[in-house]
Amino acid sequence: MLIAQGILARRCQNRTIELLLSARNGIFDNITTPMTDEDATEFALVTSSQGYNATEQALTGEATVSGRYRLSTEYCAPNSTNSTGQGPVLQILTHGLGYDKQYWDFTYHNYNYSYVEHALSHGYHTLSYDRLGTGNSSHGEPKNEIQTNLELAALAQLTRMVRNGSYPGIRRPKSIIHVGHSYGSVQTYDLSAMYPDISDALVLTAFSLNLSFFDLFTAGGNWQQASSSNQSSSYYPPGYLATADADADQYLFLRAPWFDPNILTYVENIKKPITVGELLTIASVPTTSDFKGPVLVLTASNDLPFCGGDCYNTGGSGESVPEGVKKSFPNSKAFHAQIQPNMGHGINLHYNASGAYNYIATWLKASGMGP
Template identity: 30%
Template sequence: MPVLLAALVLVPAESASASLASMHCTQHTLPVRLSETGAASYSMWGELCYRGPRQPRTVQLLVHGAGYNHVYFDIPYGNGYYSYVRAATLVGYATFNVDRIGTGRSSHPVSPLVNIAGGSVALHDAITALRSGAVSGTGFGKVIWVGHSYGSIYGWKEISTYHDVDAFINTAALHVFNQPHLNANIFPNFYGASSDPAFAGLGLDPGYLTSKPDMRHLMYYVPETSDAGALAADEANKDVVSYTQLTDLAAIVALPPASALTQGVTVPTLILNGQADPMHCSAVAEDCTSSEVVQQFESQYYPPQAQLRTVLIPKTGHNTVTSTTSPYSTAVMLAWSLSVAAPY
């Protein structure tokens, strides 16, 4: 992976030594709240990974998108080619790869409670646990939020509310959506999760949705950078999204630039997006002609303190980590991370 090597040459000596060690992972279940005044009666599952004998100073919190779970960042296919967890720990970071509330091994409350406000409180509790030492016994000094799609949009809300992270990697989340793609390939391909064999026995209420079988290639990928094996792994590990989250999203993206949630993001921010992302990029949505064009447009939604940097990944769709260009995306994300918050 030549592009990943470009990031590796920037790694500090201690991180380089750690990268030679095997990866150590532990699973944790954290008590979290869904409101500021509520009890921590829900649970968020996460996996903490790092290499070497000493815990790094900086952890990357990995927050997946809608219809996904933690597997997005560590897909079981390709011998690590598609694993962001593997790459990030190789350059010396710890990763805490979570299942958001309403997904995976975390709590599944009634679907109206699975929303942007409550989910942000829960993720704030997870960050607090990482910093306090409640996760591993030793607190982390710095936290980098790494979001994918809706996981980035959760970052818009959480970071602007709590200001508790040191940097933000925003992937697959721009401020304009491609409505024709949503109408043709997204909305028609969601259905009740209880109708899907993967979730039929979980007792989920009708407000939980999932993608119809074998439709994710149309929803999130482009043919030029799709891998049949990665698509199969994506399908096999798909998850759910609440209807409430979709309605929340519509309200969030309708906000004008001056009122955008991201106006409260005051830490260094990297926007990374597929240049052919069908969710955002089109003649009737956001102009993805170049990184500079997207940067100029998106900058109206962020304050100067975000020190915004934008990178588009050529010939790539919505899912940058699980497309064949994954090493390129990962190298950009990690090189930028090293420039703003080193592992040690």
């Protein structure tokens, strides 16, 4: 069903698609799935301990995971879209940990924090989705099933459907831009390394390839079972972890005084859990990508998990922490790293979110990726 909403007249279509997926996942038999809130705390303590590589120490092998999975998607187009001529420039949006696709389209403060709203105003079409394990997409076993590789397989198949015109309701696009946030940027980077020709441009927000700070995220979440938070106990089994309160949300995603304090209540109401399998596989990234298109890395000045709270502090080794991503895209025709000031890891939650959106739109058009 098409609906109009927000400041800009838009046409949005919510659709759940079924995907047949297969991925080579890690088997982590050397670590126990946390079953209680106390177990969740111990899991965070163990996996963030000094000198402990959780992925390496807990991994006992690999196995192919296959099955049918539901993916909940939302496609939005500007209401003024011309139905004739060439296809749209489509942005595929992949959210990070702790959220679902709502991250891209916050209704808070009359859509002033909505990335989708901003992209539509510039003529782009958007396709957002709930990653596997969250929101209205399929949930699965949280340790050895819902991991990076399976979620990456879903993103790849979704992209191919759009690219070949088989996704219902979307015209074959002129070009596809993949946009990620945090863990969604990790998956977008992984996608470009595995399938260098699947995308025309990449926008990696809240991202770097320096993962030495991620233990701060693991340790600071005050994790509990999703069933203990505002999530349904029957909806998310043990091993799906959620932040315990708004203080943990603030520590992970926000930086004072650059956000509206009332947004913490909003975040608490829409937050989603993460799986232990995601935490164990987020750092398993390839060294380089052969992607040849333009790449923008846009990271907050005070990003916690990817910059340790200060993206300019490189110990004298470079211009910024995100700038280090450049060496992993040796064939990109246009790479740029932007440090967005006055914000923390949850870019879309800050007063300066619109500044980030404007920068992305300007960069895309300058890189030949305008609609």
